[in-house]
Amino acid sequence: MDYDPNFKSGFVAVIGRPNVGKSTLLNVFLAQKIAAVSPRPQTTRRRQLGILTLPQAQIIFVDTPGIHHPVHRLGEYMNQVALDALHDADVILWLVDGSARPNAEDQLAADYLKEAGKDEPLKVVLALNKIDLVPEELRSVRLQEYLSLYPQAFALMISASTGLATDALLEAILERLPPGPRYYDEEQVTDLQEREIAADLIREAVLRHLKDEVPHAVAVRIDEFKDRNEETSYIAATLLVERESQKPILIGKGGEMLKRIGTTARKEIEAMTGRTIFLDLHVKVMENWRQNPAMLRQLGYVLTK
């Protein structure tokens, strides 16, 4: 690899509480659907990378699960992932929901930042997202409310869904990146395997159709992902639920709900892969999978420490 002293690269940890729009923003930057986006909190469970290669820089986004108070093993794992990402990051993009006042979880994120930056100052860019929902006259007050949680941050207001000031945000990140090599090929946008993305898209479809009914007790296991030819792939996946009583909710009358979930997921996977997909979905009860470290590992939630 040729060394270019003007080239910049580095890791940008994207943090913030669940549902602030991390995935939406990542999709804007990468112009491709790689992270799960859903109107329900905590869709992003795994640590994900999105890689943006520009003529003079390469940014590797680490999309962390939302920081929140742990209530079970999966929650603890998610917080640990978030802390690890802060330590390793060159720049931290702290995304908050500008349409609401700071709450205890935002305070917790600020505490994480203080903890991670106590020996070495962190480069934190604070982005107030969803500013399209905030009346003009309230905006600067809101900015100050968030900035007071971590005054060392560079702050700006954006809207990931309208694209407002997302260029300025990218510029602020680029300014703070150190010189470095191009770590990944230009064409590569993620280090997530297609099957992992497919699992995320299936889980997203479940959350979208089921609203409040089974939400976070569902995990997706990809059992098979085979290319049949150039244009078609076959995917078999199992939706794991925690209790027998959740099974009929997922399946629906005459299998109608499962069919709807399958159709939504299939379309999303087809958009992502550019291929025709045959999607075969099953539902299985796996009691208390969230408390089971072996099960979490099998589903790709590797406990790091």
Ligand SMILES: Nc1nc2c(ncn2[C@@H]2O[C@H](COP(=O)(O)OP(=O)(O)OP(=O)(O)O)[C@@H](O)[C@H]2O)c(=O)[nH]1
């Ligand atoms: N009005 C408005 N809505 C937004 C904006 N950005 C995101 N949203 C919506 O907010 C919801 C959550 O967005 P996500 O991108 O899934 O949030 P996330 O932070 O990745 O969520 P987790 O995966 O749970 O951590 C979705 O319904 C988005 O459409 C914005 O700038 N303005």
